[in-house]
Amino acid sequence: MPDAGKFIVQFLENSGIDRVYCVPGESFLPVLDALVDSKIETLTTRHESAAGFMAVADGRLTGRPGVAMVSRGPGVTNASIAVHTAQQDGLPMLLFVGQVERRNLRRDGFQEIDYGKMFADIAKLTVEVRDPDDLPQILSRAFFTAVSGTPGPVVIALPEDLLALPVTTAEAVPSDMPLYTLPASGPSLSAVSQAARLLSRASRPLIIAGMEFAREGGRELLMRFAEKFSVPVAVSFRRHDLFPNRHPLYAGDLGIANPPAQLDLFGSADLVLALGTRLGDLTTHGYTFPLSPWPRQPLVHVYDDASLVGRHFNPVVGAACKAPDFLAMLLREDCGPADGARADWARSLHEQTCRQNAWTPSRQPDGVVFRNVVHELSSQLGPDTSIVPDAGISAALVYRFFPFSGAQRLYATMAGVMGFGIPGAIAVAMREPRRTVVCLVGDGGFMMTGNDLAIAVEKKLPVRVFLANNRNLGTIHFHQEKLYPGRSRASALPGPDFTRLVRAFGCTALTLDSEEDIAKVVAEALAVSGPVVVDVRTSLRALTAPAGT
Incomplete structure (x- = not known):
């Protein structure tokens, strides 16, 4: 008779889940222990938002719920950005969250949150397990809810004292039939x-x-x-x-x-x-x-x-x-x-x-015009390409100046969320090892989840990152200049030397600071066998310059 932690992992395995993303926490240790003996790959991210973003991307790629596991309180708060993304994008996701012991529920315990209230408007279903014997029906319902109708996120809270208790109803779970089934529907x-x-x-x-x-x-x-x-x-x-x-x-x-x-x-x-x-x-x-x-x-x-x-x-x-x-x-x-x-x-x-959407070459004195880089990518990339944009101007230029064709795929979020680019590209590269995965991200988005580049280095994933580095939150700057010319505030974004930062991870880094070098540097980046980041010293003036300049 399995305990609750082992039962959860067994259920995930039997439902076709082969990978979970997590930041470990002491509130769900029995689940982590059960994963040791499981065929499921456990991927540890550097921040809970990245674990959630990878699960969101996985849900889109596989059609099954992407699975993330995080600890209570601060952990789930960090991961909530991905729950909102899954809801906005209509993608199946399961978020397992540690919770305080049952005897301390609703008593303002350490790191306690009432997840039903927290996720009421963004999760399709939020369930707090009170009895381990309820896990079979809860997990079956969770999978069904995540993938049925408009797919979306489901949050399952796991009080830590419950996870080591036996699931006496486990024997009733069938081994020869699907653990959840969608009803058949057809056109009239x-x-x-x-x-x-x-x-x-x-x-x-x-x-x-x-x-x-x-x-x-x-x-x-x-x-x-x-x-x-x-x-x-x-x-x-x-x-x-x-x-x-x-x-x-x-x-x-x-x-x-x-x-x-x-x-x-x-x-x-x-x-x-x-x-x-x-x-x-x-x-x-x-x-x-x-x-x-x-x-x-x-x-x-x-x-x-x-x-x-x-x-x-x-x-x-x-x-x-x-x-x-x-x-x-x-x-x-x-x-x-x-x-x-x-x-x-x-x-x-x-x-x-x-x-x-016609592209015309443009030059500015303060850096490389990023749309020229996007245009060059469209010229050099083949049909087996997956584009993973982050948010903001670097993504918007893809939608306008990268004409998709054939088997080329776009993995953009409907939510327009910053920080998705790097973890999203990593998840795509793990599912599509024979495709060329290209991430386009601004310096603001990179600074949010760029630490998970360590995973790409560890796994030698051939992710090509083109970083639009204009030391600014470009989209905000653009709108400020449009509405309040000369009065931009809070959008300047001083940052590190990205080339040195990326190399500290053990990742190949290239610098692009000249229009004349665009074709050469793009070709060099695409030829790298492992992960590579191209620090594109990007023009800020290009965002507000008149069209055609």
């Missing part, structure tokens, strides 16, 4: 037929493609459908890799930086097919396209969460099912094209996107 035939009729009559249809097409085979299905019926595809917020950006049917992305001319074009669509997307506030520009609650054009909304279809927008056709399944059935229907107008419609959308 009537919904598919109605969508087909709408599309056959439309001359300016537009697909808004979301995260559900990131699953295996989803991108190929989306391409096949778009090409068969000549339907332009716009990708939802930070989902640039769902559709080849140079394809004539690529209509661009919906997000923060759409100019008025592009929004006007989108608004002239006579049918919107929102497929696999939650249609959140950034994708819809504050719920103005489509217009909430009654869109100006017929809306077909397909998303595998009934609680979201119809919540903000009233669709003509609403289907709570997996968008790729719906599209596969729609592919067999007669959906047009209605007339030759679709070719002109697609051309106008694609040309608008190409104009606004």
Whole structure:
């Protein structure tokens, strides 16, 4: 009969978990002891936020809940940033948290937090285990909740006195069947037929493609459908890799930086097919396209969460099912094209996107213009590339000046969270050892979680980090200069000599401080077999300079 610590680890193993990320704490020692004899790899990070970020990335890569383990109080507070990221991004995550002994609960004990209150608005489920015999049902429910509907984070609090107690119900756990099962769901035939009729009559249809097409085979299905019926595809917020950006049917992305001319074009669509997307506030520009609650054009909304279809927008056709399944059935229907107008419609959308995302070389006297580095990366990187941006300007330039194609993948967070870049890239590199993993991060983001570069060195992971070093929190500086010219405050960020810092970890470090050396240094970095950090001495003036300079 296993104790609670061993049972938790056994359950994780039987559920397909092969890696956990943690900062160890005395509040869950029996779990750590059980991991010694487990096949599960235990990865110790340098900060709880990094453990959480790696679990978030793992959840996205595997489709299973990414697992992080942290201690109570300060530990879980540090990790909470990743819980919010998992919620914003709709990614499955399990966070196991140590807790004070049961007799001290709700008595303001040392490092005690009521996690139910703390995570009420950001976790899908928060459970505090009071009886070890409840663990089978709690863990089964936790896995189911994390992956069902819109995936998200689940927090499980483990009082430390409980973990060494026996789980007398462990024998009831079946060994020959899944420990949790998602219910089968499928498209409605009537919904598919109605969508087909709408599309056959439309001359300016537009697909808004979301995260559900990131699953295996989803991108190929989306391409096949778009090409068969000549339907332009716009990708939802930070989902640039769902559709080849140079394809004539690529209509661009919906997000923060759409100019008025592009929004006007989108608004002239006579049918919107929102497929696999939650249609959140950034994708819809504050719920103005489509217009909430009654869109100006017929809306077909397909998303595998009934609680979201119809919540903000009233669709003509609403289907709570997996968008790729719906599209596969729609592919067999007669959906047009209605007339030759679709070719002109697609051309106008694609040309608008190409104009606004066109790269032109730029120079500034105070450093390297980082968008030139991004452009060079797009020229040198091959199809088997995974881009992991952090947040801020270094990430925003990727969304504009790196045209994704083929098997290239983008692992950006919807939450726009600083500090994700380094731990996220490490998690991706461990899951994708044969791909080229490139992290783009600012000096601010690097200083938050850069210490976990030690893991990349230890494991010899070929992570290529391009660090935009302008000694500033660039995004904040940009907005301050826009609203309060010459009155920037608190955004200056003096920092270390990153080249020497990186080398102290045993990592290869390169310096890029000249426009003429961009191509050479990028090629040198991509040729390094282990981890490498390129300290790009970046122009701050480029953030506020007029376009084209």
